[in-house]
Structures are given as structure tokens and as C-alpha cells.
Amino acid sequence: MSTPAEDDLLLERQLCFALTVASRSVVGIYKPVLERMGLTHPQYLVMLALWERSPRSLKDISDALLHEPATLSPILRRLEEAGLLTRERVPGNERALAVTLTDAGAALREQATAVPGTIMERLGLSREEVADLHAAMTGLIAATQRPAPVHAAQPG
Amino acid sequence: MSTPAEDDLLLERQLCFALTVASRSVVGIYKPVLERMGLTHPQYLVMLALWERSPRSLKDISDALLHEPATLSPILRRLEEAGLLTRERVPGNERALAVTLTDAGAALREQATAVPGTIMERLGLSREEVADLHAAMTGLIAATQRPAPVHAAQPG
DNA sequence: CACTAATTATTAGTACACTAACAATTAGTG
DNA sequence: CACTAATTGTTAGTGTACTAATAATTAGTG
Structure with missing residues (x-):
């Protein structure tokens, strides 16, 4: 006997709820698979971007992944620590960061297929x-x- | 001329990518709306659960939201600090936490409709x-x- | 009733994800 | 060329979100 507007507040009817649960659940399925490659899911997405083209600037990757540069900075740092990529300044534009796959990073693509x-x-x-x-x-x-x-x- | 398995690695073809971007984007749409109520999106989902039934145990909310209790603990603490709910032990079961809407928490439902x-x-x-x-x-x-x-x- | 197992929350540690503030460099303009 | 504006990254701070470890309580069993 509640009004339509009140029914709209039922948790089970919220698209945003279904969407966030689906997102977390699907990423959870990836987790054990990516763990064998030493990657988290966000790190995997960065690697996908780099397997398509390398080197790329942080800004370029940020646009491709629809992520804030501030989110990617620490992710790239960890991937560099893992030896999968290098971070250097772009020659001729010292603002931009040249993110480049290492041999190990490029080789990881085999497992990823x-x-x-x-x-x-x-x-x-x-x-x-x-x-x-x-x-x-x-x-x-x-x-x-x-x-x-x-x-x-x-x-x- | 790449093999099908290689095409499968194109970023733009990944369901997990589209899903995580959609989730973040939709939550981003909620953000300015929920901000007027002083809520983040995860906090909003907890409030939806409590507007359906109060009091509820943390475990019960955790099951409803498909979230780890460890994730909800700090969220509930912040909602308590905001005066929207109380956290007490369940009488007769000192393990369980009784999460109960305050008058302010119940009243917020008006705006949420x-x-x-x-x-x-x-x-x-x-x-x-x-x-x-x-x-x-x-x-x-x-x-x-x-x-x-x-x-x-x-x-x- | 003592002992063990299960249930329930919390805390610690790691990794995003966002905004805001900052720093460094480059581009554009008079 | 000097000055201003725009571009690009990083850092700090807040808030999830997960696993693992811990603590407290309750239930189950001989």
C-alpha cells in the first residue's frame, strides 16, 4: 500500500546497486586468474592499454581508461616496481610521462591471451x-x- | 591479421572494462545528488537497507548488500557519527551488532524518495x-x- | 559442565578512486 | 622576450573494498 515513489527506494530495485554488485562480482571472478600473472584488475586494464600501444603517456592511458591521472600514478608505480614497464619523461616534452613496456611486460601478453x-x-x-x-x-x-x-x- | 585470441585482448571489447566504467560513471551521477543529503553512494545503499527494516544486524546488512562485514564496519561508524543510526549490541546475543535508525536517519528517507x-x-x-x-x-x-x-x- | 566449533565484529594492511592543491613545463600573446 | 594560461603529473586526504588475523560470544557435543 506504499506509494510508487516509496517502492522506488527498494534496494532490490536499484540499478546502481545491481551495477556495483555486478562490477565487484565480475572483477572477483578475474581475481584468481590475474593473481597467477601477479596483476590486480586495474593493473590488468593498464596492461591491456599498453599491449595495444607502447609507449603511451599517462594522460593518454588516463583518457583510454576513463580514469583520473591521480588514480593511475600509483598503479603505474607498482607496475614499474614489478618490472613490467618503465616511467620516463618524454623527450621534447618534459611534462609528459612516457610509459613503456619492458620485455617482461610485453611477454606477459602471452599468458593474458x-x-x-x-x-x-x-x-x-x-x-x-x-x-x-x-x-x-x-x-x-x-x-x-x-x-x-x-x-x-x-x-x- | 591478428588471431582471434589476440583480438580478445582489445580494451574496447572487454566486458569487465565496460562494466567497471559504467559502475563508476553511474555512481558519479549519484554523487552530487547524494552530497546534498550528506551521503556517499555506499552509505546510501546502507540507508536503503535500513529504511526497509530497522534494526538490523551488521551481518544481515552485509548479506543484503553482498558486502564484507569488514567493509561495512567503517561505513556504519561514519553514519553513526553523522547521527543517522546507532550501534549497540543485540540484547541476548552480544556478538551481533544492532544497527538502528535514529529519528534523523528515518527522516532522511523523505529527501531520498x-x-x-x-x-x-x-x-x-x-x-x-x-x-x-x-x-x-x-x-x-x-x-x-x-x-x-x-x-x-x-x-x- | 568442559571443550571444541561456529558465529559475529573489528582491526591491520594493501590497493584502488576521487577531489583538491601543488609543481613543473610548455604554449600563446602582446 | 616577458607574462599569462594551459597542460601534465604527483602528492595529500578521504572513503571504500578486499583478505587475514584477532577477539568475543554463543552453540554443540560428549
Whole structure:
């Protein structure tokens, strides 16, 4: 007998709740797999970016991963300590940081090729189901990046 | 000309990447809205659980939110400091913690009733689209909780 | 009833993730 | 060329989020 607005506050109905649980749960599935490679999940995403192109600047990686530079700084430091990459200043632009894969970092890609298949099998999802979920997430991300409706303007 | 297994490592194709970005992005949409209530997003989820039933034990909240008790302990401490709830031992079971809404905590629900609508409008999503996304996330969570295939047994 | 096992919270330690403040460098402009 | 603005990273501070270790209490068993 509660009003619709009150029903909207049920925990089990919150998209944000389902989303954060799904995110943590899926990352949790990766954990034992990535542990064998000595990587955390955020570190794995950085390595994926570098396996596509190296060297890259921190800013470039930050844009690719949609992460704050302040978040990536310590992650890159740990990956450097693990011997997977080097951090030097870009010649000709001393502001930018040149993040470069080491031989060990590049070689780790071999082991990584097995990861997506392992996860898909662990989740019991087909390639198509994964693609559908990916598309749904991409659409949701796009929704967050659209400008807010005018009559719901930001404070200030 | 790369092999399929190598294409699988493209950052833009990773469900885990889309999922973590979507989670962070959506939580980021909540942030300015919840800030007016003095809540972070994890704190908001705890309040949702308590608005459904109070008092509840930490263990009970932990099960509802699929969170480790060790994660909730400091969150509950901050909510107590904010005057929204109390933490006492359950009479008759001194192990359990009785988490109870204060009058201020219960009253905050009024403001919260506007939150889901505000978010839906900000995201430009219909009730149905939200429901579809919610169902997709619920399915994904279920996939992570299914037992692993036998031939991909856990180490040990 | 004593002993062991299970339950429940907390604390310590590590690793994100964010904002704000800062520092260093480079670009743009008169 | 000097001055201002923009770009790029790092550090500090706050708040999760996890595992492991610990502590306190309760339940179960002979």
C-alpha cells in the first residue's frame, strides 16, 4: 500500500546497486586468474592499454581508461616496481610521462591471451551474450556522459 | 591479421572494462545528488537497507548488500557519527551488532524518495530501459555465483 | 559442565578512486 | 622576450573494498 515513489527506494530495485554488485562480482571472478600473472584488475586494464600501444603517456592511458591521472600514478608505480614497464619523461616534452613496456611486460601478453576465454567459460556466457552485455554497458556509459536536462541544472 | 585470441585482448571489447566504467560513471551521477543529503553512494545503499527494516544486524546488512562485514564496519561508524543510526549490541546475543535508525536517519528517507526519479531523468532512461538493464545485471551476478565448470577447477 | 566449533565484529594492511592543491613545463600573446 | 594560461603529473586526504588475523560470544557435543 506504499506509494510508487516509496517502492522506488527498494534496494532490490536499484540499478546502481545491481551495477556495483555486478562490477565487484565480475572483477572477483578475474581475481584468481590475474593473481597467477601477479596483476590486480586495474593493473590488468593498464596492461591491456599498453599491449595495444607502447609507449603511451599517462594522460593518454588516463583518457583510454576513463580514469583520473591521480588514480593511475600509483598503479603505474607498482607496475614499474614489478618490472613490467618503465616511467620516463618524454623527450621534447618534459611534462609528459612516457610509459613503456619492458620485455617482461610485453611477454606477459602471452599468458593474458587465455584470460578472456577462461572468464567467459567460468561465467558460462556465450560470445554473443557477452557482446550484448557489453553493448548495454556502452549505452549506459553514453547516458552518463550526455549533458544533463536543462531544468535539472547543476548547482552553482 | 591478428588471431582471434589476440583480438580478445582489445580494451574496447572487454566486458569487465565496460562494466567497471559504467559502475563508476553511474555512481558519479549519484554523487552530487547524494552530497546534498550528506551521503556517499555506499552509505546510501546502507540507508536503503535500513529504511526497509530497522534494526538490523551488521551481518544481515552485509548479506543484503553482498558486502564484507569488514567493509561495512567503517561505513556504519561514519553514519553513526553523522547521527543517522546507532550501534549497540543485540540484547541476548552480544556478538551481533544492532544497527538502528535514529529519528534523523528515518527522516532522511523523505529527501531520498526523489533520488531515483532524479537519476532516471538525468540519465535520460525510461523506467523500462532501467528495468532491462537491471535484469541484465541480475543475470550477470547470477552467472558469477554459479559454481565453476569442473574442468576449470579452483587451485588447491 | 568442559571443550571444541561456529558465529559475529573489528582491526591491520594493501590497493584502488576521487577531489583538491601543488609543481613543473610548455604554449600563446602582446 | 616577458607574462599569462594551459597542460601534465604527483602528492595529500578521504572513503571504500578486499583478505587475514584477532577477539568475543554463543552453540554443540560428549
